[in-house]
Amino acid sequence: MSTNVIEIKNLSKFYGKHRGIEDVSFTVEEGEIFGFIGPNGAGKSTTIRTLLALIHPTSGSANIFNMDCVKEAHKIAKNVGYLPSEAYYYENMTVKELLKYSAELYQMDCNARIDELKERLKLDDTRKISDLSFGNKKKVGIVAALLHSPKLIILDEPTNGLDPLIKETFFEILKEENKKGAAILYSSHVLSEVQRICSKVAIIKEGRIINVQNMNELRKNGYKKVQLIVSEPIAKDYFKEDSVADYKVKGNQVTFIYRGEADKIIEKLYNLKIEDVFIEEPTLEEIFLHYYK
Amino acid sequence: MVIFKFEMRQLRKSIIVWSLALSSAIFFMLPVYIKMITSAGYGMESFSDNTFFDSIGLNMEILNTPMGIYYFLTFFIMFACAINGFNKGLAIMTKEYKQNSADFLLTKPWSRGNVYVSKFSASAIEAIIVGVFYTVMSYVSMSRGTNDSFNLQTLILIAALITWVQLIFLTFGMFIGTIFPKIRATLPISTGVVFVSYATGSMSRIVGINYLRYLSPLHYFNGSEIITTASYEVKYIVVLIILMLLFLAAGYKIFCQKDIGLVS
Numbered sequence: 001m002s003t004n005v006i007e008i009k010n011l012s013k014f015y016g017k018h019r020g021i022e023d024v025s026f027t028v029e030e031g032e033i034f035g036f037i038g039p040n041g042a043g044k045s046t047t048i049r050t051l052l053a054l055i056h057p058t059s060g061s062a063n064i065f066n067m068d069c070v071k072e073a074h075k076i077a078k079n080v081g082y083l084p085s086e087a088y089y090y091e092n093m094t095v096k097e098l099l100k101y102s103a104e105l106y107q108m109d110c111n112a113r114i115d116e117l118k119e120r121l122k123l124d125d126t127r128k129i130s131d132l133s134f135g136n137k138k139k140v141g142i143v144a145a146l147l148h149s150p151k152l153i154i155l156d157e158p159t160n161g162l163d164p165l166i167k168e169t170f171f172e173i174l175k176e177e178n179k180k181g182a183a184i185l186y187s188s189h190v191l192s193e194v195q196r197i198c199s200k201v202a203i204i205k206e207g208r209i210i211n212v213q214n215m216n217e218l219r220k221n222g223y224k225k226v227q228l229i230v231s232e233p234i235a236k237d238y239f240k241e242d243s244v245a246d247y248k249v250k251g252n253q254v255t256f257i258y259r260g261e262a263d264k265i266i267e268k269l270y271n272l273k274i275e276d277v278f279i280e281e282p283t284l285e286e287i288f289l290h291y292y293k
Numbered sequence: 294m295v296i297f298k299f300e301m302r303q304l305r306k307s308i309i310v311w312s313l314a315l316s317s318a319i320f321f322m323l324p325v326y327i328k329m330i331t332s333a334g335y336g337m338e339s340f341s342d343n344t345f346f347d348s349i350g351l352n353m354e355i356l357n358t359p360m361g362i363y364y365f366l367t368f369f370i371m372f373a374c375a376i377n378g379f380n381k382g383l384a385i386m387t388k389e390y391k392q393n394s395a396d397f398l399l400t401k402p403w404s405r406g407n408v409y410v411s412k413f414s415a416s417a418i419e420a421i422i423v424g425v426f427y428t429v430m431s432y433v434s435m436s437r438g439t440n441d442s443f444n445l446q447t448l449i450l451i452a453a454l455i456t457w458v459q460l461i462f463l464t465f466g467m468f469i470g471t472i473f474p475k476i477r478a479t480l481p482i483s484t485g486v487v488f489v490s491y492a493t494g495s496m497s498r499i500v501g502i503n504y505l506r507y508l509s510p511l512h513y514f515n516g517s518e519i520i521t522t523a524s525y526e527v528k529y530i531v532v533l534i535i536l537m538l539l540f541l542a543a544g545y546k547i548f549c550q551k552d553i554g555l556v557s
Contacts, residue, residue, distance in 0.1 A: 052400050055552040077402040088393030105401040106294045144397070 004063075005152050006051065009271045011060035013046050020046040021207045023060070028152075028183055028200075031100040033174070034216070035198030036187040041208040042189040045085060048156050051185075052082055064152060078106065081150035085157035087141035098129060102144045110147040112142040117143040120169050120261055135161040142170060146177065153177060153184045158227060159193060192221070192281050222262065225282040228254045232273040239268065246286070257282050296398075296408055300385065300415030310376065311423045315370055315455070316430035322366055323431070324438030327359045331439075348495035350515035359439040363431065363518035364451050370427070371458050372491060375511055378420065378459035380483035382466020383476060385412045386548075391475040395553045404547045409467075413541065416463050424456030446524045454514050462487065462512045463535055464540035470542045471551065487511075507532060 006028035013020035021043035027036040034098050038044050049055045051062050053073035062069040064076045088096050099118075103110035118125055121139045132140065140160045145153065153174070159167050174197060178184055194201055194215075201218060203211040228234075230252050239247070239256070243264075247256040252275075258265050269277065346356060349368045355361035389395040393454055398408060398476045466483065469476075476482060494509025496502070506512045506529075513529035 049553070054306070054396060054399060056550065074402050074404040077400055080400070080401045082396075084396045086393070089397055090394050091392055101295075101299060102397075102401075104299075105398075105403065107402075207444070 001271050003031075004028065005030050005065060006034075006185060007061075007063045007066075008047070008138050009061050011047065011050060011062055012049055012058045013055060016182070016189045019207045019232070020055075021050070021204075024204070024207075024209050025060075025208060026202045026212050028185055030183055031181055032200060032217045033178055033179065033184040033186060033198045035194035035201035036185060037189060037191060037194050037201060038202065038204035039189055042204045044189075044204060045156055046207075048082075048154055048185070048187060050075075051154065052080070071093045078148075079151040081145035081148065081153045083138075083141045083145040083153075083155045085160060087134075087135070087137045089140060089144075092126050094133070095125040095246070098140065099125065099147065101142055103147055106148040108148050113147050113149065114143060117146060117173070118172065120164060127185055133161075134161060138162055139166065142173075146173065149177070149180070150184075153182055154187075155184065156187045157189070158186070159188070160189070179196070191287065195222075204248065222259070223287050224262075224265065225276040225280050225286065226256055226258050226265070226269075227280075228269070228272070228274055229276040230273060231275050232252055234272060238272075257286060294413075296403060296411035296502075299413050301418065304381075304415055304419045307381075308419050308422050309387065310420075312426035315374075315423060316426045318370060319363075319366060319427060320430045320434045322551075323434040324361045325406050327365060327438040329358065330357060331363055344499045348498045348516060350498070352517050355517045355520050356519070359435065359441065359515065360447055360451070360520050363435060363448065364520065367431075367451050367454060368516070371454050372487065374420075374423075374455040374459045374489070375462045375487040376480075376483050377464040377541060378462030379486055380464040380479050381419070381459075382468070383470040383479040383483060384466075385416055386467050386470030386544075387474050387479060390554075391477065393467060396508075406545060409545050409548045413467060413514055415465070417460060419458050420459035420463060427455055428452035432476070437457060442522055445477055447520055450519050450523065450525065451516070457514075457533060458510055461537050461540075462499060464537045464544070468540040468544040468547075471548045475553075504548050510536070 004027045006026075008027070009025050011024040012022045014022075018034070024043070024047055026034075034042055036047070040094065044057065050057050051069050053070050053074060056070055056103075064077065067076050085262065094099070099114050101108075117123075121142060123136065123139045124142065125196070127136075129137070129140070138158075142158070142178075145155075159170065162170060174184060174186075175290075184197075186194060186198055192264070195218065198215050201215055203207050234254060235251075243258060243260040245257045294436060333420075346353065346365075349365070351361060351365060351368075356365060389398055399405065401540075403411075406531030407413050428449060431448060432445070465486075469486075470479075490509045493505050497505030497509070498512060510533060513526070513533050517528060518526060
């Protein structure tokens with residue numbers, strides 16, 4: 001039987017009259033990589049910051065490792081690694097000093113782990129934090145979040161600023177940590193990243209969870225943005241209404257967002273007179289606009 | 294302890310600079326002033342109607358003694374220490390916001406209470422170290438400046454004023470820094486706060502409105518009184534300690550419950 005690492009029940013946070021999150025509930029199980037997606041401003045960071053006791057909830061409860069997130073934050077933190085979306089540290093320190101301080105805060109000897117992560121992420125630890133680019137600060141954040149081999153890794157928009165090669169290495173590291181038993185809460189607004197790494201996903205919009213589903217279900221109903229240049233007009237009802245959204249015709253150019261199984265749309269397209277075709281991933285905003293109204 | 298050690302490392306330079314600066318100031322100035330004022334025919338009588346000396350708690354008779362001169366110089370050093378104390382308190386609480394490092398620190402396995410106490414302890418230790426240096430150098434300087442014997446207890450009580458004043462303004466600064474963590478320019482605010490406090494205390498002594506004196510920790514101590522009785526005024530020391538504890542407790546409580554805003 002699997003145990004819940006994170007358990008959020010009816011969590012709400014209001015800033016005065018402004019809504020942060022409202023009635024958010026979900027669980028993350030041991031060893032799970034749980035995606036948390038939603039457009040910017042949906043409440044992802046607010047939820048995460050409440051879990052980390054950086055902000056205090058207005059109502060509801062949040063537990064990590066069966067401990068109350070607010071009352072026992074410092075005990076929980078021993079086994080949690082957190083990478084914020086904007087990684088900022090003490091500007092006057094070198095990377096080496098900062099990572100040493102970070103390890104000291106966990107009261108652990110993390111030298112071997114720091115060296116390994118530094119090497120894999122190609123991080124120069126002799127430089128001052130103030131001299132680092134955004135991407136390099138993010139690498140420091142990754143090392144600082146993982147140096148103590150936490151049982152729960154909380155990542156908020158972790159790939160912002162990382163170049164594609166480092167992104168690959170980062171995903172490898174995450175998979176390794178997960179194999180070792182760490183649960184991961186992966187918050188992002190990039191659907192493809194979440195689809196790639198997560199086994200389950202919660203979708204948040206305007207502060208409320210609107211869906212929690214297995215990644216397989218989400219993949220099955222994968223979203224595609226299709227752009228066609230056609231030589232013959234397409235009949236109005238050629239595509240089923242429930243699988244196509246935002247259908248637009250401009251001259252011989254047709255665009256729409258498709259939701260459904262890939263072979264079915266290929267089959268449909270095969271029967272059309274097409275000069276050119278582009279299929280790409282729609283932005284999360286586009287998906288939300290048309291499917292999660 | 295880890296956070297305390299880290300904060301101490303951050304304060305290292307400041308401890309050295311302040312210890313050297315204040316010790317050198319008293320070391321060089323005290324013998325010169327003693328020589329100047331106690332020399333025959335210097336004419337301090339012309340200042341006898343000057344209310345300024347009343348405002349800092351000195352009368353002319355006491356001012357004409359080496360210990361009076363030491364108190365007079367220490368009062369100005371105390372003013373600088375008050376600014377430093379308030380500034381340290383503000384800066385140590387606001388720096389996590391200025392550098393956006395609050396997320397880093399407060400998601401580590403240390404309670405917020407521990408963070409607050411560590412920050413206070415490091416700053417308080419700084420104030421005490423600076424005070425010890427100042428006391429030692431004051432003793433050396435006084436021995437050098439006068440051939441007369443002097444009361445060591447009185448000298449220590451006067452030297453300790455800079456530590457008392459730093460501590461009370463430190464706790465006040467930490468309290469304000471906890472409430473307004475986004476303050477950027479800490480030094481101008483610290484100077485302003487200490488100056489207003491000084492002006493209020495001076496006015497209370499000149500005009501004789503005693504309760505206003507409670508608003509100025511700089512005026513909790515009366516030089517003439519310390520020199521003649523070799524003790525502090527107990528009621529003001531009690532008020533000072535109560536205020537320090539109140540600022541600490543209130544700052545602690547607010548810090549533990551405060552939401553840490555998102556960096557953007």
